[in-house]
Amino acid sequence: MAARQQPMPSAWDGSIRSPAQRYLSVDGCRVKYIGPGSDDRDAAAVRANHPVPSDCPVYYFEVEITSRGRDGFIGIGFSTAEVKLDRLPGWEPHSYGYHGDDGHAFSGRGTGRAYGPVYTTGDWIGVILNRIERTITFTKKGYELGVAFEGVAEERLYPSVGFRTPDEEIMANFGSDLAARPFRGDLAWIKAEATQRLYSRILAAPVPRCAKVQNVIGELVFGYLRHHGHWDTAAAVARDVLGGAVAVEQQDVADMQMRKEVGERVVAGDIDAALALTRTLAPGLLEADPRIHFRLLCQKFAEMIKAGQVAEAIEFGRQHVVPLLAAGPGAAPAAADRELLEDATALLAYDDPAAAPTGYLLLPGHRSELASALNRAILAHSGRSEDSALEAVARQAGAVLQELKRSGHPAAQLLDVQAVLQQTRDTQQQQPGDEG
Numbered sequence: 149m150a151a152r153q154q155p156m157p158s159a160w161d162g163s164i165r166s167p168a169q170r171y172l173s174v175d176g177c178r179v180k181y182i183g184p185g186s187d188d189r190d191a192a193a194v195r196a197n198h199p200v201p202s203d204c205p206v207y208y209f210e211v212e213i214t215s216r217g218r219d220g221f222i223g224i225g226f227s228t229a230e231v232k233l234d235r236l237p238g239w240e241p242h243s244y245g246y247h248g249d250d251g252h253a254f255s256g257r258g259t260g261r262a263y264g265p266v267y268t269t270g271d272w273i274g275v276i277l278n279r280i281e282r283t284i285t286f287t288k289k290g291y292e293l294g295v296a297f298e299g300v301a302e303e304r305l306y307p308s309v310g311f312r313t314p315d316e317e318i319m320a321n322f323g324s325d326l327a328a329r330p331f332r333g334d335l336a337w338i339k340a341e342a343t344q345r346l347y348s349r350i351l352a353a354p355v356p357r358c359a360k361v362q363n364v365i366g367e368l369v370f371g372y373l374r375h376h377g378h379w380d381t382a383a384a385v386a387r388d389v390l391g392g393a394v395a396v397e398q399q400d401v402a403d404m405q406m407r408k409e410v411g412e413r414v415v416a417g418d419i420d421a422a423l424a425l426t427r428t429l430a431p432g433l434l435e436a437d438p439r440i441h442f443r444l445l446c447q448k449f450a451e452m453i454k455a456g457q458v459a460e461a462i463e464f465g466r467q468h469v470v471p472l473l474a475a476g477p478g479a480a481p482a483a484a485d486r487e488l489l490e491d492a493t494a495l496l497a498y499d500d501p502a503a504a505p506t507g508y509l510l511l512p513g514h515r516s517e518l519a520s521a522l523n524r525a526i527l528a529h530s531g532r533s534e535d536s537a538l539e540a541v542a543r544q545a546g547a548v549l550q551e552l553k554r555s556g557h558p559a560a561q562l563l564d565v566q567a568v569l570q571q572t573r574d575t576q577q578q579q580p581g582d583e584g
Contacts, residue, residue, distance in 0.1 A: 157196035157209065157307050158324035168192035168234035172311070177320040181217060181311035193223070193233045193310035196322065200226075200277055202303050203556035206342045207277040208335050209307050210321045213248065216268040217316030222248040224273050224318075226284065226305040236310035243308065244297050246273065246286045253296040264293040274333040277305065278342055279558040290333050343562045350563075366390045368538040375536035377404040403429065407526055411519035415512060419448035426526065433529040440525045442472045442485055447518055450492045450509045454501045465493070 162174030171183025171192040183190045200207045211224050223236035227243035238245025238254025245254045248267040252260030267273055267288055274287035277300070284297040309318055321329050366389040373382035374396060383396050406429045413422035423444060426433060434441040449469050452461035473485055491506035498504040508514050524534045533540065552560035 154201035154203070155198045156201065156204075156324065157198045157322045159197050159322070160194045160309075160320065161197040162194070164194075164233065166233045168232075169194070177322065178214075178317070179309060179311070179320075180215075180317040181314060183311075183314070185218060185221075185313035188312065189234075191221075191234055191236050191239075191310060191312045193227070193231075193236060193308055195227055195229070195233070195306035195308045199229070199304040199306045200279075202279075203558055203561060205278070205280050205558040205561045206339050207279075208274060208331070208333065208338060209323065210272055210274050210331055210333060211309060212272040212319045212321070213267055213269055213317075214319050215315055215317040216248065217311070218313040220249045220266070220268055220316065221312030222267075222316050222318065223254070223308075223310040224248075224275060224286070225254075225308055226275075226277060226300075226302075227308040228302050228304055229306065231308075236312065237308045242302055244284050244300065245308070245310065246275075246293075246296060255297050263296055264288060272332055274331075275307065276338060280342065280346055280562070287333055339562070346559060346562055362393070363390055367394070368536075368541065370394060372536040372538040374400060377401075377408065379404075403530075407523055410526070411523055414444075414447070414519040414522060415515045417447075417451045417454075417510075417515065419444055419451060422522070423448075426522065430526045430529045433525060436529065437525050438472060439482070439485070440522055442469070443488065443518060443521065445469045445472060446485075446488050446492050447509065447515070450495055450501070453492070453495045454510050458496065462496070465489075 159176045160174050160179055162169075162172075169192065171181060171190065172194055173180045173182050174194055179194055181192065183192060213220075213222065216222070221236070223238055223245035224247075225237035225243065225245035227237050227240070231237075231240045231243045235243075236245055236247065236254070237243045238247070238256070238260065239258050241256040243254075243256065246252075246263060247254060247260065248271075250260070251262065251264045251266045253263035254260040264286060265288060272289060274290070276285040276287070277283075278285070282298065282300045283295045284300055285295050286293050307320070307322065309320070321331060323331060323335075366385060370382055370385045370390060373379075373385060379396055379401055386392065386394050386396065406425060410422050410425045410429065413419070413425065423434070426444075434444075445468055449461055449465045452458075452464060469489065473489060492509055494506045495501040495504050495509070498507075501507060502510050527534055535543070549560055549563055
């Protein structure tokens with residue numbers, strides 16, 4: 149089930165009723181402190197109208213200091229809905245704040261620690277919540293100040309800002325209308341850096357060993373190379389990576405070469421040769437799989453028409469193709485098979501069958517697809533998979549990733565299996581000694 153779309157923060161929430169709110173003038177993304185500001189008891193904070201969505205991997209917003217006011221006691225950060233609004237962000241548990249008067253970072257207590265520079269009128273602060281790494285980071289005028297808080301585990305965090313002295317004023321940008329108000333900071337770079345760190349963690353993760361297989365990656369690579377007929381490279385992997393624990397069998401080489409020849413015969417339109425090779429390579433397949441047998445005979449019917457053997461083609465179709473159409477399990481032939489035979493029969497009406505509306509049957513693309521289908525059938529008949537184990541793992545990884553995305557997992561929103569594989573290839577190509 150797909151994760152429900154969650155609203156993004158878009159403005160400060162001025163509808164909350166609390167004693168401290170009388171000290172704030174809230175207008176959309178703008179907030180001004182209008183209280184007395186005598187001491188900490190006069191502090192007031194406001195939070196955004198929505199929390200950061202739980203499936204958002206990297207969230208960013210900006211706050212411009214339009215006026216530091218009397219003393220610049222402004223705090224910017226995040227807090228949960230339970231945090232009191234008569235305290236600056238970071239003074240209470242489940243809240244985090246970077247304060248402008250001293251540059252300290254506060255998290256759950258009234259005393260902070262040195263973090264960054266002070267900020268004042270004209271400055272703008274970027275705030276980054278990374279749910280994957282569970283960190284909060286701040287920038288000042290685009291310069292990253294480093295991680296301020298780690299272990300940030302709260303699920304529902306609201307952008308928050310707090311004030312303490314008269315005339316302090318800010319203007320936030322939550323990114324709700326970037327066409328009208330683009331971010332000053334480089335959000336694309338921020339996300340790219342987060343993605344790069346995530347990929348690096350994935351690629352650095354150790355692959356566990358098991359009792360039966362000492363080198364899982366080596367076995368997968370060897371299987372892939374053998375499956376696709378890269379015999380010399382497979383032999384090198386078997387020797388240098390797997391220490392001779394496995395080897396390329398000559399029977400595998402012979403089978404692969406024959407399957408390749410079968411495919412070449414189909415692509416060339418020589419269906420008789422393809423059928424003869426198939427019977428040698430996979431005895432009983434054509435009887436066990438009437439569908440692939442029918443497709444091959446239908447293709448031979450079309451090739452005979454193209455060759456001008458019209459009378460022979462009609463007789464061949466009547467004796468061999470039509471009877472096979474209803475030979476499969478169940479009385480009614482598949483609709484796709486009926487359509488295929490109708491398209492092939494339509495070629496009889498044209499002096500140049502290749503130019504007919506159904507002339508696609510004679511094109512290399514259709515023949516190649518038929519060759520691939522026959523190859524899959526041969527592999528299945530011999531109890532082998534269409535794909536190597538490595539390809540199955542990659543396909544499963546993609547399916548798992550899609551499921552994680554649908555369930556709202558933050559890290560999954562940044563990940564792409566193909567990008568991870570490309571990153572692996574790039575990393576390998578940059579290894580010393582690979583030049584030339």
